[in-house]
Amino acid sequence: MTVQDSLLLQNKLHPSLQPQDVVKLCYQAAFGGEHLLKDKAIAQTYLMREFSAVPAENAALYEEISPEICRVSLPSWKGHGLPPEWLFPLFVLSADRMTNNRQLFEQALSTAGKLVSAGRLSFSPAAWQQYLTQYWTVGCHPVHHSSIYREKEHPSYRLVQKRFVRLFPLLERMAALPKTDGTRVLAIDGRSASGKTTAASLLEQIVSASVIHMDDFFLPPQLRTDSRLSQPGGNVHYERFQKEVLPHxxxxxxxxxxxFSCQKMCLSGRRTVPESEWQIVEGAYSFHPVFGDYADLLAFSDIGPQEQMQRILKRNGSKAAQIFADRWIPLEEQYFKAFSIPQKADICF
Known part of the structure; x- marks a missing residue:
């Protein structure tokens, strides 16, 4: 979605849009919400207070305002049963990853001006020029929503990068699980380069989880016999996982x-899994039936074959990509097919 698409969508969804609100949207598209996070403790307190005051709504969780940024609705987040404690890290991560871009801001304003001149936004060119003149008298700066917009639209949202939207359905499923005295367990299986590790790393920060990586349980070279590798999922050291992880x-x-260290090709040190409300087992073969039903939720991370190879090539280089294509991906696909792994998942993302 381009900035023009976002402006037209916002004009359609919120007919009380004023020039001030368009400038705010363009500013957010270019700079994100970093200016709101000078004191994270205060920002979090403000979010919790605002979240407790808004009504729950069964509506779309977010609206896109640029190719990279969306506004996540607090009433919808509440209506979907998602805790505000999970939204704040997404807001912080999004702000930390934004690059301030004055040029992008000015380009967005130019796009808005063309839409106003063409009569495609809900106010006149004269009103637009009058507000812009007033705005630039104090230089580039963030602005609040207009009083008209606040009165009619009741805006209540936080800015989140669109790359995180992929996790929203999974977060909803996690939030719906009943709480226990112990730890809730999420297993993330899926295809190579589909984003399993990235998703687990983000969830670690969002829900304060501890993560166990299946990469730590690759089969040592001395155990990689033809007989073992012919078994679906045979290239994971499931015996050691059963002994060292499953009981905990x-x-x-x-x-x-x-x-296990893939660089050294041997066991290398110990990894500590801290106490937490959530445990995430991340990586291919985490759904292996030999482990039984240890997880409260099974999530499968998917990707198409063409994009998969593009990512592996970029991440690992051409030599390693060929090894993935010739060896590791076929072994994964054998495992997925033999045990109907995608169909076994509670959610695919």
Whole structure:
């Protein structure tokens, strides 16, 4: 979605849009919400207070305002049963990853001006020029919504990068799980380069989870016999996972396990899994039936074959990409097919 598309969508969704609100949208598209996070403790307190005051709504969770940024509705977040404690890290992560871009801001304003001149926004060219003249007298700066917009639209949202929207359905499923005295367990299986590790890393920050990586349980070279690798999922050291991890899952207690190093091709040190409300087992083969039903929620991370190879090539280089294509991806696909892994998932994303 381009900035023009976003402006036209906002004009349609919010007919009380004023020049001041368009400038605010263009500013947010270019700079995000970093200016609101000078003191994160105050920003979090303000979010919690605002969230408790808004009514719950069963509406869309977000509206796009640029190719990279969306406005996540607090009433909708509440209506979807999502806790505000999960939204604040998304807001912080989004602000931290934004690059202030004055040129993008001015380009967005130029696009808005063309739409106003063409009569495609809900106010006159004269009103637009009058507000812009007033705005630039104090230089480039963030602005509030107009009083008319606040009265009619009741805006209540936080800015979040669109790259995180992929996780929203998964977060909803996680929020719907009943709380327990122990730890709730999420398993994320899926195809190579589909974003499993990235998703787990983000969830670690969003829901304060501890993460166990299946990469730490690759089968050591001395165990990679033809017989073993012919088994679906045989290239994961599931015996060690069963011994070192499985007994601890679901228990609200820290533990540690020995990690396999893909660089050294051997066991290399121990990894500590801290006590937490959530445990995430991330990586291919995490749904292996030999582990039983250890997880409260199963999520499958998917990707098309063409994009998969493009990502692997970019991430690992051409030599490693060829090894993935010839060896690791076929082994994964064998496992997915043999055990109907995508169909076993509670949610695919």
């Amino acid at each position: 899952l679901g228990l609200r207690k820290a533990f540690s396990y020995t990690a």
